[in-house]
Amino acid sequence: MPKQKVKLIINPNADLGRAWRWGADLRPIVEEFGGADWSGTVYPTHATELTRQAAEEGYELIISVGGDGTVHEVINGLMSVPAEQRPKLGVVPVGTGNDFAHNIGAPDRPEIAMRRAFSGEPKKIDLGVIRDSLGRSEYWDNTVGIGFDATVTIRSRKVPVVHGFLVYLIAVLQTIILNHDAPRMQVTTDQENWDEQMLMVVLCNGPREGGGFIVAPQAQNTDGWLDYTAIRKVSRPMMFRLIPEVMKGTHGRFKQVRMGKFKEFSLQSDRPLIIHMDGEIFAGFGTDIRQLSAEILPGALELVV
Numbered sequence: 001m002p003k004q005k006v007k008l009i010i011n012p013n014a015d016l017g018r019a020w021r022w023g024a025d026l027r028p029i030v031e032e033f034g035g036a037d038w039s040g041t042v043y044p045t046h047a048t049e050l051t052r053q054a055a056e057e058g059y060e061l062i063i064s065v066g067g068d069g070t071v072h073e074v075i076n077g078l079m080s081v082p083a084e085q086r087p088k089l090g091v092v093p094v095g096t097g098n099d100f101a102h103n104i105g106a107p108d109r110p111e112i113a114m115r116r117a118f119s120g121e122p123k124k125i126d127l128g129v130i131r132d133s134l135g136r137s138e139y140w141d142n143t144v145g146i147g148f149d150a151t152v153t154i155r156s157r158k159v160p161v162v163h164g165f166l167v168y169l170i171a172v173l174q175t176i177i178l179n180h181d182a183p184r185m186q187v188t189t190d191q192e193n194w195d196e197q198m199l200m201v202v203l204c205n206g207p208r209e210g211g212g213f214i215v216a217p218q219a220q221n222t223d224g225w226l227d228y229t230a231i232r233k234v235s236r237p238m239m240f241r242l243i244p245e246v247m248k249g250t251h252g253r254f255k256q257v258r259m260g261k262f263k264e265f266s267l268q269s270d271r272p273l274i275i276h277m278d279g280e281i282f283a284g285f286g287t288d289i290r291q292l293s294a295e296i297l298p299g300a301l302e303l304v305v
Contacts, residue, residue: 004061006036006118007054007087009047009074011066014095022065022094026114033118036063041070051077055087061304062087063117065110067095071141072278075127078301079139088302090117096156096167096211097279100142103206103221104305117304124299125221128205130277133291140277141221141301143209144294146267148200148231150274151179152210154284165211172210172243182233184270189228189262197233203265203294204229207249209279214249216259224298228265230258266293 008030012020023038030036037059039050051062051074064074071091078086092113093101104125107113130144131137145153156171182197202209204216204227219227231242234256245251252259267273269290275283283289 003034005059006033006061006063007050007059008036008038008063008065009041009050009054009070010038011041011047011070011095013041014066014070022092022110026065026092026110029111029114030118033115041066041073045073047073048077048080052080055081055085059087061090061117063090063092063114065092065094065114067093068097068100068142068279070095071100072280075141075301076139079127086302088122088304090120090304092117096164097209099208099211100206100278102208103142104303106305120304122302122304123222125301125303126205126224126226127297127300128203128226128294129297130203130282130292130294132283132289134289136282138277138282139297139300140205142204142206142278143215143276144203144278144282145209145276146185146201146203146273146292147181147183147198148175148179149202149210149215150200150276150281150283151175153276153279154274154281168210168213176236176239176243180236180239181271183273186268187230188266189260190264191260191262194258199231199233199239201228201230201267203227205296213246215246217249217252218259218261222299224296225261225263226265226294226296227261228259232256232258262296264293264295267291 041047064071128140152171152175156167159167182199185198186195204219205221207219216227272288
């Protein structure tokens, strides 16, 4: 079998700067499979640029070595080239949450995940694309959070010392206490319409985000559908009550929670929205995004798992 041309894109700052140590540890495994070319990211969106360049240079497999943000950027780079030129994607999770890796069944241990990235079987997965009122569009692989959980994402980056799931849990508690905004949102999908004050709306291609919150238990990235989970305006004590349920994926039984599926989605808000996409901030504090739309791209990407 001819040797495939492989590019590894590593984010040394993933997991609060701890990921750089994995490069040397993983190199012997890479050499077992014939070697690969390495590139490190040094600024936001750099992984997107490196991926696009690698695709144009004829690389057949791109392996993302980092967290959810690195995978997000790599996927946007892959989707920027024609389908016939698009390399396959491999994922080695060395980030904070690693939710996309978990949702695709990638091993938690980076050394095992690296072996799978070289030797696993490819399969096609769905992606989402989002567009806002400024004309921006971006691809996403796991979740888009609007409202509460986007604020959690921003706060999680300021949590010192701890890492992993505990980072997000602390940020959740801070957000309940300090940010309890519930904009009125008009939502239209290809399945239904609704107009309510909502604390959060999460669009999901996979079930888990935030390092361990099972936001959409039924979501699958191979079924041709996107899921959503929304929490209506509730009191702070009720939000504290719901958080353990979201951790277990049992929150759908509460009347304050809406859940459903869609292929096309649009939202309009009465005030500016805070939005994250795969853990990357799409609209933060101080922005004025009040409209957005999303749709699914079935089987858009070939993934090695």
